[in-house]
Amino acid sequence: MLDVSHNGWLVAASLAVALMAGFTGLSLTKGASALAIGPRKTRVAMAAVALGGGIWAMHFVAMLGLQLPILFYYDPLVTLISALLAILIVGIALICLHFFQRTPRNLTAAGICIGAGIPVMHYIGMSGMELCQPRYTLWGVAGAGVASVLLSVGAVWVAYGSRTKRNILLGTLCFGLAVFAVHFLAMAGTSFVALPEATSAGPVIGNETLALIVAVIAFVICGSFLLSGVSFLPETSLQESNENAEDYDAQLKHPDHVAPATVLQIPYELDGRTLFVDSAEVTAIRAEGHYTLIYADGKKLFCPWSISEAEKRLPSGQFVRAHRSYLVNPAHVTGFERKKDNGVVFFERAGQTEKVPVSRSRLQDVRLALGLV
Structure with a gap:
């Protein structure tokens, strides 16, 4: 041995x-x-x-x-x-x-x-x-x-x-x-x-x-x-700034370039098909790397938009940014909890409860959208 x-x-x-x-x-x-x-x-x-x-x-x-x-x-x-x-x-x-x-x-x-x-x-x-x-x-x-x-x-x-x-x-x-x-x-x-043969030459x-x-x-x-x-880290403000900068560069290179049109339907992909859901039925949108997950009818659906693109395309006022990784639809919020310097909004539907964090910098906007200010 x-x-x-x-x-x-x-x-x-x-x-x-x-x-x-x-x-x-x-x-x-x-x-x-x-x-x-x-x-x-x-x-x-x-x-x-x-x-x-x-x-x-x-x-x-x-x-x-x-x-x-x-x-x-x-x-x-x-x-x-x-x-x-x-x-x-x-x-x-x-x-x-x-x-x-x-x-x-x-x-x-x-x-x-x-x-x-x-x-x-x-x-x-x-x-x-x-x-x-x-x-x-x-x-x-x-x-x-x-x-x-x-x-x-x-x-x-x-x-x-x-x-x-x-x-x-x-x-x-x-x-x-x-x-x-x-x-x-x-x-x-x-x-x-x-x-x-243990004495043979090796590699x-x-x-x-x-x-x-x-x-x-x-x-x-x-x-x-x-x-x-990787999607471990949430989308950061720097990423949002980069996306805005790319849009601005596109406008400089193409004067006829226009901002994305406002839409009422949000696309999502399922089983190799692109389907659509009414934006009014969506409770929240969460950043997932360069894409998003949309919360609708108790399901989480894959959307090819980035969260910044979703914010630009959807009707003004229908969604409010609660966190750098979340947009929420105030019409579906069923509860709000104020923490020390941030908060949480709740969505209850079909017997399920979803929680979305509200960052300190977005707290005032969310409270205003919910009529608490």
């Missing part, structure tokens, strides 16, 4: 990769279920690559941080198979979460899918080791499998029990720690023996260098996906 140790820096890097991947995948899928089929497929595919690829990258970086008294490396084909398997399994779980009703049974099924996939990916990746051979114990394999399923189910329930920012952050922590814990539980039940790039390359690539991919499609 060979003595085993780990490079502490690469162990820390593997945890960072797992956390980054978890945050990227969960942030990308925030609001994805309300998107039309096409955009939803794209968002889920990106999340599967980020989250599944991140799970594999965490495993691979940690394995490259493994230190043995002999030279060893990994078979490229087997390593690629383990990476593709991780992406596929996470993709199946995300399809279950975003293309079917999110029931307790489906949440658990998605967690079991991910939980079963992590150790399978781990052991397939381990089988690609060259010049040495891993030896497994029954308790190590069983312990890693059970822990993976339990931790993954818990992470899915935390992340998808409610799609708030708090849940996304807690879900990120749970996913990262689950992948990290499963890997090292599996490693605790694994020993290594040298093969007769040109050392394991530590390769681990850093994989970690950097994982961060670049996750960062690119976050910048292109």
Whole structure:
């Protein structure tokens, strides 16, 4: 049996990769279920690559941080198979979460899918080791499998029990720690023996260098996906200013350019079709990245407009800006609560209650629209 140790820096890097991947995948899928089929497929595919690829990258970086008294490396084909398997399994779980009703049974099924996939990916990746051979114990394999399923189910329930920012952050922590814990539980039940050809020459790039390359690539991919499609942060005033500046530039370049016409119908996308809802029936509009969700008849519908475009196109006075991420229809407000320096408006319809925050800077406008001033 060979003595085993780990490079502490690469162990820390593997945890960072797992956390980054978890945050990227969960942030990308925030609001994805309300998107039309096409955009939803794209968002889920990106999340599967980020989250599944991140799970594999965490495993691979940690394995490259493994230190043995002999030279060893990994078979490229087997390593690629383990990476593709991780992406596929996470993709199946995300399809279950975003293309079917999110029931307790489906949440658990998605967690079991991910939980079963992590150790399978781990052991397939381990089988690609060259010049040495891993030896497994029954308790190590069983312990890693059970822990993976339990931790993954818990992470899915935390992340998808409610799609708030708090849940996304807690879900990120749970996913990262689950992948990290499963890997090292599996490693605790694994020993290594040298093969007769253990003195053969290894690859040109050392394991530590390769681990850093994989970690950097994982961060670049996750960062690119976050910048292109993340909806974790609300639309900011700076974004609104940029949109206004773009409209002004368009007017300068095209003198005949006119402002968007006022409309009474709001478009939304459902099952590949563009439908319309009367703006008078809409209770609130919420920013979702560069798009919006419209609240109507107890449903949340995907609208291709940005919140600034909605504010420009809709009849003046019909909606009031309650927050940089929300427009509300005062005609549907059934309650208002004043906080210390902000507030909350309530909409009650079909036995459901929706809450919309009112920011400090918009408090006076909302109170005026509700006749409280």
